[in-house]
Amino acid sequence: MLLLYVLVAEWLFFYWAGTTTNRRGVVVGFGTLDRQFDILRHSCEIGLLALALTPIILTAGIDLSVGSLLGLCAILFGKFWHDGGLSIPVAIALTLGCGALAGGLNAVLITALRLPPLIVTLGTFSLFRGLAEAITRGAITYTDFPASFLFLGQERWLGLPTQAWLFAGVAAAVWVLVHRMTFGRGFRAIGFSPEGARYAGLPVARRLALVYVLAGVISAMAAIIYTARLGQAKADAGTGYELFAITAVVLGGTSIFGGAGSVHGTLLGVAAIAVLRNGLACMPAVMRMNSAEEMAGLLTGALLLVALTASVLPQILSHYRSRPHPA
Numbered sequence: 001m002l003l004l005y006v007l008v009a010e011w012l013f014f015y016w017a018g019t020t021t022n023r024r025g026v027v028v029g030f031g032t033l034d035r036q037f038d039i040l041r042h043s044c045e046i047g048l049l050a051l052a053l054t055p056i057i058l059t060a061g062i063d064l065s066v067g068s069l070l071g072l073c074a075i076l077f078g079k080f081w082h083d084g085g086l087s088i089p090v091a092i093a094l095t096l097g098c099g100a101l102a103g104g105l106n107a108v109l110i111t112a113l114r115l116p117p118l119i120v121t122l123g124t125f126s127l128f129r130g131l132a133e134a135i136t137r138g139a140i141t142y143t144d145f146p147a148s149f150l151f152l153g154q155e156r157w158l159g160l161p162t163q164a165w166l167f168a169g170v171a172a173a174v175w176v177l178v179h180r181m182t183f184g185r186g187f188r189a190i191g192f193s194p195e196g197a198r199y200a201g202l203p204v205a206r207r208l209a210l211v212y213v214l215a216g217v218i219s220a221m222a223a224i225i226y227t228a229r230l231g232q233a234k235a236d237a238g239t240g241y242e243l244f245a246i247t248a249v250v251l252g253g254t255s256i257f258g259g260a261g262s263v264h265g266t267l268l269g270v271a272a273i274a275v276l277r278n279g280l281a282c283m284p285a286v287m288r289m290n291s292a293e294e295m296a297g298l299l300t301g302a303l304l305l306v307a308l309t310a311s312v313l314p315q316i317l318s319h320y321r322s323r324p325h326p327a
Contacts, residue, residue: 003252003268010272014279030282041153041161041229043274045070045222045238047267048167049245050252051174052218054266055184055211057249060191060258061110061117063212066219066245068128069102070238073223075132078142078233088149096220102128103216107209125242132235142233153228163225170218175263183207191258240297247304248273256308273300 019031049066056063073095080091102124109120152162177184189197190204197204227233252269254261277296 003265003272007268007272007275010275010279014275014282017279017283019282030279035278035282037156037161039274039278040164042278043270044161044163044167044229045226046241046244046248046273047270048170048218048222048225049241050248050266050270051171051263052215053245053249054174054252054254054261054263055178055187056117056215057246057254057256058178058187058191058258058261059208059211060194061208061211062121062246062256063106063117063215064121064242065102065106065124065128066215067238067241067243068125068132069099069216069219070223070226070241071235072102072128072132073099073220074227074233074237075135075142075235077224077227079135081145082142088146092224095224096217099216099218099220099223100213101216103213103219104209106216107212110212111205111209129235132237136235138235140235142227143231145227145231150228150231153225154231163229166221166225170221171263171267178263187211188259188261191255191260193259243297243304244273244277244300247300247307250307251303273303276300276303 014030017030049070052066053063076098077091077095080086080094081088084091086094106117106120106124109115110117152166155162157165178187179185186197186202186207189200189202190207194204223233223237226237230237248269249261249266250256250269251272252262252265252267254265276299280295280299
């Protein structure tokens, strides 16, 4: 609930500071309807990655490779269509399959070899980005996609950006998985105590494998939407997106230690990050310095530190109060 108040206050601040009237008397900046649609359009990929990370962080895991996997899948999609001569639907299906394989690689290393998720995904973070750079040799950018495909990322359907409907469908599916299915409710038990979950009869390895494969598929989906929005596929797509996605999940109340969190909290975190990024781009002072992206990265990092501190502060205070004090 507190995050909802912060989101409203954030929106009102940027509406006040980033909305102006030009010489013709037309309202421009943050308060326009087009800008609100831009917030929806530009937050879709980060929102999808945050939805993918929510079940993972609930299990006390982490996936640092989602941003790099987005870039790799964008390149693979462009190569399937441009170099392979495949149709758009076939290229999309193959890209989603590649995302599942990449997520499966993380799953095997984490569940079968019992390696720490942080180390595994840090390695695949570099691996996926390196593969994208190697495929394109750091210079190839795939463009000239058909208008029927670009409709997915640049046009509106029933009054809203097209990708917003896809994002809503994925959000609803993940919410049902986490909050309404017995399978998904086990994520919290695994995050709270993996050994206890095993003693309770939960197939811990199988469920952990599922969340990483699911993250790979959703990352591939985000890559397709990213390509449709920009009209190009390039190797550096999704750079830094893992930071924004993790911040949104933690800011939404999901404990980085696992066992507690919600999908709707993640959605509020995504909205807060999206309003912050787009609001900064509308502020005159930031526009004059041409530093909206840098400011967004700086404030996002600060938000992540604040959210992490707030999550462990009650434990620290409880431990301090339980210590015996000298008379």
